[in-house]
Amino acid sequence: MDKRLIWLAVGSFTIGTEGFVMSSLLPAISADAGISLPQAGYLITAFALAYAIGAPVLTTLAGEIDRRRVIAATMALFVIGNLLAAASSSFALLLTARIVMALAAGLFAATAQATAVALAGPEHRARAISIVVGGTTVAVAFGAPLGALIGAAFGWRGTFLSVAVLGAVAAAILWLRLPRGLRGTRLALSQRLTAAVRPGIFPSLVTTFLCMTGHFAVFSYIAPLAMEGAGLGIGVLPGMLLAFGISAAIGNLSSGYVADRFGAMQTVLTVLALTAVALAMFSIIPLFVPRPLAGLLLIVAMVPWGIVGWAFAPAQASHIVGVSPDLAPITLSLNNSALYLGIAFGSFIGAEVLRYGSPTELGFAAAFFEICAMFSVLLFQKPAALAAARAA
Template identity: 30%
Template sequence: MPLAVYVLGLGIFSMTTSEFMVSGLMPSLSAEFGVSVAAVGYLISAYAAAMVVGGPVLTVGLLRIPPKGALLILVGVFLAGQTLGALAPDYEVMMAARIITGVAASATFGVSLAICAQITGPAQRGRAASVVLGGLMVGTVLGLPAATLIDQHFGWRASFWAVDALTLATGLAVLLVIPRSLRGEAQSLRTELTAFANGRLWAAYATSALIIGAVFAVFSYFTPIFTEVSGFAPATVPLLLAGYGAATVVGNAVVGRLADRHAVPVLAAGLATVTAALAVFGLFAHDPTVTVAAVALLGLAGVSMTPAMTARVMRAGNDRPLVNTVHTSVISAGLVAGSWIGGLGIESGYGLTSPIWVGAALAAAGLVTLLPVLRRERSARPSGSARPSGAARPSGAVRPAHPADDLAARR
């Protein structure tokens, strides 16, 4: 795997740490700005909303710039936003900083995956994407607790400066390692938008949103479920979260190796696993053993499906930044919607297990979106042949590397 792929992963790690670190800094930020903890929570929502709306807009503005130059611009914008946050004198400035960093992060995801596709090719696309997106997993497992620890010893501004330093290191690594020879296809916006006329691309987007929504409907309320339903002591919660994070890292690595040739079957297996695990969890959430097993399965087969989701989207659309950035926006929208719907269940009086059932329902809906694809692949499967997982290859996309993929493209 080229070194550049790991540099891209470092950038995603920095930005994911920035996205979630506020949740670990809530008491400090609340005291600093004189606002409620709920108001601090809006800083996370603002970041996610900026990713959903602003990322694609910024990507459109960078369409005619070569990939390396576009990535350096985005790192610079993110660095400016993160620095503004570190220096923020009040809540309003911090909110502006979060919006700037959210917009830059969303576009960075898209451009990074597009660069990743160019430097590795179709045969390694899923595996390389798992390395790049592994930064997302590690950001939640390592970045968030590290930022919280820095806050406890040196203050919340030090946490922001630490991410600043990491982002600066990423920019320097991009300058040195990412090849200048990457093509910068000067496509018009109209040409870029033709990819979105493909119904299979939107079906792939829908599956991704439902997977992430299912996971975050439950993940957002892990702590109260663990302590008030399953009966774990508060001191045990960090260990359970660390175990979940470790499971996502393992699952991401495994899925990355399977995503290139078996994206749809992997997604189907993952969604079936999540649906079953959450259904059992909902029924027996009071049992600590069941809780641990369900959390591990959710980590192995939930967010870790991202490489397969990415491989499917690239095959249904293309490997250019706009398609990938919109995919990032769809994932962020699924995250926000899942958390919100899960909270509605609690607010409506259905108890702390209601987010678990919301997650199970969303995962089942995601599985339903895959049924037409699985049916098409089964009906088109030649006797005794291996089954590809990609959707139809659009005009102008990179030619698949495997004979099985060529069969999918002809279909």
């Protein structure tokens, strides 16, 4: 294995850690900035929107630039964004910093995967991509809990500083180790948008969007749900994220095997049904179970949610590749944008639930979107896939 892939994975780990730790930092940021939790949640919404829209545009513009320069520049910009966040004196500046981070993260993710394939060769393409993407999985399992622990001990600014240090180390090593002259092929933005309307693709993107909306309606506000809904202390949040992260890694790794065994479409449907139940429990437990038992059960509920929740993405990606194998790089990029649009909308929905309701209603709202995703599969995605298969 090319050891340079490890450092690309470290870059993914750094970016993933910052992204997934935000939910645990929102209460502290809200208190320091003197704003409500729903307003603080815009930090997640803005990041996801900037990522979803900026990634395909920037990837198109940077397609023919030396990938070593692009990767180093994006990591440097990500570090600057974290330093800006740590030093921010206003919510507006912090919001700007997160948008900068999102633009850098989106371009880094696409370029890092393409670079990994170039380094490993076509015969090891899947393994190379899995190593780079694995950095994000490890970030969910260990990076976010560690970042939450740092935030609890040294404040939310300390978390951003820690991420900046790790990002700077990764950027320097990648600049020194990556070869010069690796260039990609520039694809027009119109080509990417055209792929979205291919038979079977657009319904799949809608399903991804709805699924992630449900997940992040809860995940973005897991802190107020745990603290206000179940009476847990802020010190419990790192442990909750750790339980979720390890379970997510298990779900992510096992999903591919399950999809190969039972079919991607059937796996997606099953996962969505189980996820709806898992998310509904985040309303049922705090509403109907007395404290402190509710707090304990809420922590336990993170495990099945992590397993079934993170089983969706690999199965859905497998389905999308199967629909149009010739357009796999483009359609997977579109699926990634749909994923982040779902994160943005989910954090917005969660904020509205908190604004007009209470944290205990988040689970029911989230489960509704998972049920909508199931109907999307049954009514649109599955028939479109069958039509595409007949046409092929």
